[in-house]
Amino acid sequence: MxxxxxxxxxxxxxxxxxxxxxxxxxxxxxxxxxxxxxxxxxxxxxxxxxxxxxxxxxxxxxxxxxxxxxxxxxxxxxxxxxxxxxxxxxxxxxxxxxxxxxxxxxxHDLYEIIRHHRDKVNQAINPYTVKSILWQLLNGLNYLHSNWIMHRDLKPSNILVMGDGEEQGVVKIADFGLARIYQAPLKPLSENGVVVTIWYRAPELLLGSKHYTSAVDMWAVGCIFAELLTLKPLFQGQEVKATPNPFQLDQLDKIFKVLGHPTQEKWPTLVNLPHWQQDVQHIQGHKYDNPGLYSIVHLPPKSHAYDLLSKMLEYDPRKRISAAQALEHEYFRVEPLPGRNALVSTQPGDKVVNYPxxxxxxxxxxxxxxxxxxxxxxxxxxxxxxxxxxxxxxxxxxxxxxxxxxxxxxxxxxxxxxxxxxxxxxxxxxxxxxxxxxxxGVAQAHQQQQLRRKDPAMGMSGYPPQQKRRF
Amino acid sequence: MAANFWTSTQQKQLLDAEEVDVVHQVDKEMGFTLEDCKLIKMHMANYIARLAQNVKVRQRVVATAVTYMRRVYTRKSMTEYDPRLVAPTCLYLASKAEESTVQARLLVFYIKKLHSDEKYRFEIKEILEMEMKILEALNYYLVVYHPYRALSQLLQDAGMSDATQLAWGLVNDTYKMDLILIHPPHLIALACIYVASVLKDKENTTWFEELRVDMNVVKNIAMEILDFYDSHKMITEERVHLAMHKLGFKQ
Missing domain, CATH: 3.30.200.20 (Phosphorylase Kinase; domain 1)
Structure with a gap:
């Protein structure tokens, strides 16, 4: 090159x-x-x-x-x-x-950032950082989707965050080994083997859907959003290791427990999905009465954050919010506004976390x-x-x-x-x-520290979500 | 970008005819003329299509493979990059890029089946080494847009769905030329529809006029296609053989 x-x-x-x-x-x-x-x-x-x-x-x-x-x-x-x-x-x-x-x-990557907060500093990631990471992740994904590219393997370890330098705190979607253009596939998408790490895998994939869409990436973003809030994977199912494409009963059960039982009413095409239809392991009978997503993510049910999250975790892929729609969500229009440097907030008093x-x-x-x-x-x-x-x-x-x-x-x-x-x-x-x-090492990090303080508005200008996307 | 020709690297890299019609210095020294190079590329495009039939991959893979092969020869000489190895390797690489991976040993098997000639025989290892050299020669640009997608839509729009088979065949034949390196795919599709209308005696001037495209370009491409068919009649096995002969023995 x-x-x-x-x-x-x-x-x-x-x-x-x-x-x-x-x-x-x-x-x-x-x-x-x-x-x-x-x-x-x-x-x-x-x-x-x-x-x-x-x-x-x-x-x-x-x-x-x-x-x-x-x-x-x-x-x-x-x-x-x-x-x-x-x-x-x-x-x-x-x-x-x-x-x-x-x-x-x-x-940095989200896996390590989340781990640092959970295991080292024992403290939630600040709301500005969560929102900025999410906005940038959606911004990158919207670009991919509008170019007919599905990522298919979004998970915290594939979402990178730039360290010190002019791009500090900028989110980068990585690992395109499973990505593909879905405009005119020569083979049905399902023939490519299983995709997406199971914790972030969308329910339609778990139920054996053959024709899935960019909505699978949005499900993964929802899972990542929840994980940024709670520092724990939202649906931590036990993976069944077998080939090819085994039915992931436990993963679905974990989802049902939190989101409630999917119904044909909420998700009309549900009944056509192979694993649901065959119901070999009686997943249809896993009924949980008190779904409680908001209590797990500690968000008031009426908050913007909760509203956006629940739209990402919509069962029916056709109703699930798209990246473009998510970027327009009210959550991104209220304080704290998302910024380009996700790691350094402009809010006075916000502490800068030094990630390893x-x-x-x-x-x-x-x-x-x-x-x-x-x-x-x-x-x-x-x-x-x-x-x-x-x-x-x-x-x-x-x-x-x-x-x-x-x-x-x-x-x-x-x-x-x-x-x-x-x-x-x-x-x-x-x-x-x-x-x-x-x-x-030390000297450079120190220098960067100074730079951050001198220029608190770094990267903030012209980055409101209301702004037209650049493509 | 990847699903839109207009922002693709293919669009940015379209070449002028003069840039495609090159005979590299080493090839000149070996006695190759421009005509020889064109004949060899055509011959290799046919070879790729025959191999593809055997390993059972679709037309789009063939089209991508031929495009790779033609791009390679805008930059590399036939003397250094033996077309008899480059052609199957392009098919091998295109099968991966188009998600229909063909195993190298299967390819080697069918090469042997199609050609008893020693000069066509290559080991798996040679294909794998050439794969990397081709990746490099292509500068790692692997996404290729073809006229086929536009073709079906345009035919329908023109009310010419009955001419699908004819037009599709015409598009296939354009890969015997370098058109895909020079023109945007939808203009090649339109030129094929134009030729098909002429052949079928179908009057659709109005339809063409309503399209917002430069009809001069479309007509020029159509003329090139018709010229190709004319000259194709005169291409004998022997002429191809003579050109191929200049490649000499395997180094």
Whole structure:
């Protein structure tokens, strides 16, 4: 793409790295999935920018570039929106036939933000942040839907939030491995296999619908909205693991318990859905009398927030609110108004939460196979000189942690110590064990802190929801 | 964007005929003429269609594959990118992009079945390596819009649904030319309807005039299609063979 996609088989003067790789300083691995690895790197020509590099392994079945990668490249190459992750480059290494996608790096994701509030600070996410995240998520989704793209796998870990920098607090929808254009599919959509992580899966999918629509994404947004409010997944069903496409009884039961029993009256096409019709596991009999969504999300039933949420969690996909309609909802027209920097409120007195940065495993090189040095224990505060030339090691970030922007399987965090150090460093600006040069350490975080205070209106101007959408 | 031709990368990358009708320097040195290149691309478009019949993928996949192949040769030489490998690989890549993935070994099986000629034989590994080179040559732009969608709607609107088969066949034949690299798909569809009206002796000048399109462009495309049919009559197996012969042996 653009520059640097040369397929250099030769080697540079000092290393065997392919030429394109020499544009970057690899910092370390931030995630791992079935398809490959994710790394964080700096662009040599612009060191203030970090990028996330997703490496696709050659598939083992001898079938070339994975269709998931193809789908992600083809969609992301066409689309461009502030609230959609930006694919900055694609690289191919012909020697080992691996494919690399380079994205603008986003420091945070909703999974980690929610977890931080729930497990670390024990405090709800402030209403301004919730509303701003939701508005931007809807804004990105509306762009996708109006371009006939369904995401199909929205979940907190796929919703990224930019860290320090000019785009601080901007939401980016990521992971398009399951996304597709639904204008003229060659195969029925259901043949593509099961989509959407079960907690965020819409009831029509759970009931075996063959022709689903962009409304499945809106259901997922409703679940995410509730989770932002309560810090707990709204419908935490036990997944039935079987192939293909097993009936998820427990997930449906969890939904019925909260929203009440679906009826043909409320949802006329319900009776046509295969799993409802066949009713092998007697889901029709799961009747719950006292649905209580509002009590679970702690919202007054007459509030705007509750009204919007319940419209997203409408059973009938045809009645479910669309992204475009949701953006026009009254909730976004009342104080606090949503803003571009979701993390920093302009409300006087609102505290800025310092979210932890992603831990980086600096012991893995691009091959992911040959450790450059023995892995460091998570709690180690010692400086370790990395084996990668020109690399600075950041002990604060040495924990490998799953990088969810790309929806891979979660790695178990090995320890939590690193988080505290990192966030303290961000707050106090005084900690730098061993005086190690840090690329994204203390000094920068401190600077950003100042910037936030100096410019409280950053990104706020011209961002009211009443404004016409930009496309 | 992805579901709208007007904001797509395809629209931004439409080429002038002069940019498509190129003979790369290495190919010139090998003795290729522009005519040779056109013949080879046509021959390869046919090859892709035959392979597609065997592996059972739909016309849209064929159309996308042919478009990829034609885009590749606006940037790469036939000497370096052997069309006999590029063509099946484009079908392989297009099958993934259009969500009808075909296994590489199935493709290799049918290549062998269709061609006893050693020069057409390729290993799975060679296809996989070429897939990556093609991705690169395409600059990772993979979404392609075709005239088919517009065609059905326009035919209905023109009250010419009875000419669907004819017009559809005409659109299929446009992939034997480079039109898809030069013109927006709906104008190609209109040109095919125009040709179909002429062939069927159907008078629908008013309908065309009411469309807000540049009829000169439509007529020019229609002329190109008719010219192609004229010259096609003169294309003999032997001429194709001569052009293919310049490709020489597998490197």
């Amino acid at each position: 653009g520059d640097g996609h040369n397929t250099n088989r030769g080697s540079g003067a000092a290393s065997n790295k392919p030429e394109w790789l020499q544009h970057y300083d690899l910092i370390g691995k931030i995630g791992e999935g079935t398809y490959g690895l994710v790394f964080i790197a700096k662009i040599k020509s612009n060191r203030s920018k970090s990028i996330a590099i997703k490496k696709f392994k050659q598939s083992k079945d001898g079938d070339g570039v994975s269709p998931t990668a193809i789908r992600e490249i083809m969609l992301l190459r066409e689309i461009s929106h502030e609230n959609v992750v930006k694919l900055v480059n694609v690289h191919i290494n012909h020697i080992d036939m691996s494919l690399y996608l380079a994205f603008d790096y986003a420091e 940065v992603r831990p980086v495993d600096t012991t893995t090189d691009f091959e992911g196979t040959a450790p450059l040095q023995p892995a460091q224990p998570a709690s180690s505060g010692n400086a370790v000189t990395g084996g990668i030339p020109g690399q600075h090691v950041m002990p604060n970030r040495s924990l490998p942690r799953p990088m969810h922007m790309v929806g891979m399987q979660r790695m178990q965090p090995q320890g939590i110590a690193g988080y505290n150090i990192a966030s303290q460093a961000g707050m106090g600006g005084a900690m730098n064990p061993g005086g190690i040069p840090m690329q994204r």
